[in-house]
Amino acid sequence: MTHTAPTPTQIVASPGSRRDPRRGGPVIAGAVLVTLLAACGRSGAKPAGPAGPVEVGVVTLEPTAVTLTRELPGRTSAFRVAEVRARVNGIVLKRLFTEGADVKEGQRLFLIDPAPYQAALDGARAALARAEANVANAKLLADRNADLLKDNAVSRQEYDNAMAGLKAAEADVAAAHAAEQTARINLGYTTVTSPVSGRIGRSSVTEGAYVQAGQATLLAVVQQLDPVYVDLTQSTAEVLKLRRELESGKLRSAGQGRAKVRLVTEDGHEYGADGALQFADVTVDPSTGSIALRAIFPNPKGELLPGMFVRARLEEGVNPQALLVPQVGVTRDQKGLPIALVVNAEKKVERRQLVTDRAVGDAWLVTGGVKPGEQVIVEGLQKVRPGALVNPVPAGGAKQAAR
Template structure:
């Protein structure tokens, strides 16, 4: 064997030995740790928001009906327009009522004219009675006649007032201010006092009410949370926002006025009423809306993204947490309300815990992982941004 062949054989042997050594090293190396996205939790005061279904209703409603009978001469308002309280709406033919009023005035004048003569007779009889020139019976009769004359005056005066009221009723006025509906009758129509058919309807639209429905169970949960100190709430001056049927949020806020002291036997709900300013008349009675009600504040709550929470075979809410040693730990959570795309968690996590929100399928409890801070978009629940991880991976490696 020459020198060149010996060198070749030695080189090949060294190469094979090196390969065996590297394979042995790699087999002893630890497995590659998966990278997971995490969100670090911190306690905060969480506003508890509820969305309640409701209907818009007018704050005042008045059905206009005639109070005297007659023929409608004129309609004095524009249909669908705004009217002020006391504004004239219809003119009923006033001729018969004016005549009745004038007759009542004449009867009053006649009754008043009869009083002075009877008064004088009584005074004369009183003087003669002192001289025994007139009998007591005649004096008493004169006094009774005077009382009758005065009563006739009072009756006639009341008839004048009644006739004046009926004459005034020939102009039908708006009992409240607001927007009118269409007129159900036109000029020339005959109306009667207190008829069933309305002439028009007036609705006050500013301010306007929204009647909301809340389940009695939700009401009890709210009371319990307040009693246990898990929720700080002031039932006075509760601010309410409104989401309209097309998804648009009404630009003006309202206030919760009251809660009914009864539960509907058919729906099991309690009615709440909120009042909103409505200067542009955008809100109309009958509209469907959802009220966004801030019921209170949960002090020291934790918001865990919904995408991080899963249910185990027992039905418990669980999440994977990356501890300080970068080891995966499964936690059982006590979850409350949903706040946007998060769960309000009252137990199971603490300040500084890193909850896994991305890469859940890559890890399991007891294994190690590399945690990468991510940011969750509260509006969509999706990842919004991610921190660079190259330097962290190199440092971990």
């Protein structure tokens, strides 16, 4: 006969155990089960004890002097804009410049047909010569009558008539001089020159076009681009707030001279040269509730073109007691309000609602909710909750969480 070894799952009944008459297997007594459970309890792991304080990275808030800036939208405009217009009537004979080129003040731009104006000048000069000849004749007659009057050879009336004729001839000379000068000026206007140095745009007329002085036909536009203006807008609320903070001493003036301005172009790059705030308008735009500011920037390379959209960073003042909270330590609640987790004196976490003024680099300028000397959690925020006991260490020194 072959004997089969019992498997580990089989349990041998004790001699005093009862068997099930239907199945033939042993009935396990309750005492045996209790014994087995107790044995398992002794061989298992011990229950975990209470967890220790969580280590978090903190930043201790300390007042620091910060130069505050305000970023404002604006557009560039030319320092000077000269519209070159026709000052005489005539046909344009030549265009004497290249479109889009830099021109100098006094440089010739157009030539208008000068023939009729040269003829008018010649006629005015002839009239002037005739008037001068009449003056010479009238002067001789007046001198002759003066000598004859001494001898009573002519009447007083004849002498007076001679003197009046002399004065009339002198007046004709003056009128002829004015007509000759006018003709000479009109002839000069046939050569159109640039009134300022700058960059000229496209020509509004071509050779053969008829231009008119009465309608002041536009010929071209010259714009001076070095330096350039940047026209900005700022809300009156911000202006009033800045003025109150400067008057109360909360802010110190950034400088005695004109405030410095930095420029950010449309592609996000910072312009290489600093500008200066030139003036602030005294009139508020009723439709927007803002005032106009104007800054001036050097533009030697011509990088800034009129009409470009830019953002200007304007220095407002210096806050000597600014509290800066790193942005990584500030979150938002369901209402969108800024909050931070702070470690109190008992090394427990407190939830604080902050009052932020603006972003300064990678931090928030905070005006309420925290005080100098308090510790703001910036590392390990996901591991703690308000009221939890923590072990604060300087930010950057906290241990990395186990992976």
